Amino acid sequence: KAGVTQTPRYLIKTRGQQVTLSCSPISGHRSVSWYQQTPGQGLQFLFEYFSETQRNKGNFPGRFSGRQFSNSRSEMNVSTLELGDSALYLCASSWTGTRIYEQYFGPGTRLTVT
Amino acid sequence: KNEVEQSPQNLTAQEGEFITINCSYSVGISALHWLQQHPGGGIVSLFMLSSGKKKHGRLIATINIQEKHSSLHITASHPRDSAVYICAVGSTDKLIFGTGTRLQVFP
Secondary structure, eight states: OOOOEEEOSEEEEOTTOOEEEEEEOOTTOOEEEEEEEETTTEEEEEEEEETTEEEEEOSOOTTEEEEEOTTSOEEEEEOSOOGGGOEEEEEEEESSOTTTSOOEEOOOEEEEEO | OOSEEEEOSEEEEETTOOEEEEEEEOSOOSEEEEEEEOTTSOEEEEEEESSEEEEETTEEEEEETTTTEEEEEESSOOGGGOEEEEEEEEETTEEEEOOOEEEEEEO
16 A cells, blocks of 8 residues: 655745645545644644545644645645745644544655745 | 653664653643654654553553653664654644654664
8 A cells, every 4th residue: 555645855945935735645544634843843733634624723824724635635835935934844644533543644845945 | 841741852872772762741632652753754653552552573652641651662772773753642633742852773
């Protein structure tokens, strides 16, 4: 069974631009969660999608948004990029959610904002 | 105070040593996860616990729900165990992460 895939793996953008990252979960998984990892803040929860609906959201500004498609693939978008958005963005999939099911992480997208 | 605290932050060991990493949390949880992150960023889920103890190869994870504490043990450590180990708790539909323990095992 194929693992979680994320595209692109690396991305360089300039301040003010927007970016879209993609995550394809393991086949059959319906929950996709997104995380941001920075050296200063560590891993932080962005949001979770389940059956095309955002089920939970972390403490991030509205510039961070996401969506999930009917095939469970998910995208996250960051608009008006800031230098502080430079981070590793990870997605994880599970059967139904983060609480009681094992999370399977993708390799991440490393975003650099210059 | 962070909701999930890990100790130690850094750990060095000689090959073959027994290693313990601790995790304490202050929130109600549905499950606790131990994750491993290698250089380059990929994260692998090692264990998910809601009670008791689990073992996989040389890795053992325990959790005490009453004391809100979990431990990850590595027996007969090996240089390939060098990685960052992260404790995460499942709380209200999201994961809350500890800051991680950087482990280096030398031959």
